[in-house]
Amino acid sequence: MKKTLSVFTLLASVCALPLQAATLTEKNLSLEQANQLASAVIQSCATQHYNVSVTVLDRGGNIKALQRMDNAGPHTIEASRMKAFTALSTKNASGKVMEAAQSNAGAANMRDIPGFLLLAGGLPLRDGDQVIGAVGVGGAPGGNLDEQCAQVAIDNVFKH
DSSP states (O other): OHHHHHHHHHHHHHHTSOGGGTOOOOOOOOHHHHHHHHHHHHHHHHHTTOOOEEEEEETTSOEEEEEEOTTOOTHHHHHHHHHHHHHHHHTSOHHHHHHHHHHOGGGGGGGGSTTOOOSSOEEEEEETTEEEEEEEEEOSSSHHHHHHHHHHHHHHHTOO
């Protein structure tokens, strides 16, 4: 009985810890920022005559904004989402993740992670040292060009 009581007392004291010790404060991408970024990506790609789709995810991987240009292939929607998810999950450019998987046998299985697309065109979005979301672009004639459109848009929308 004493042993059971002491275990109960221990559990009760652990459960009585202040709630604020478990509370996190995290930054996240706003809908306004996501819409501005998606529009800026479309503008950036349009100047190069690329028909693309762009997906902007919040820090939890939820779609905040999605735009598909006229004449962009239907596959570009899912490609842009998966590139953004890869960048968000790894906190790295999806092209760099692709390069790591190609050059490092230990990372080669990353291609098998559900939702990942190891092609350039996905970039994490940061506010200071926190990743607050990601953007993915699909449809330009090369992932490096998708990434360039995304970077130009990020530089314009997230000026510091």
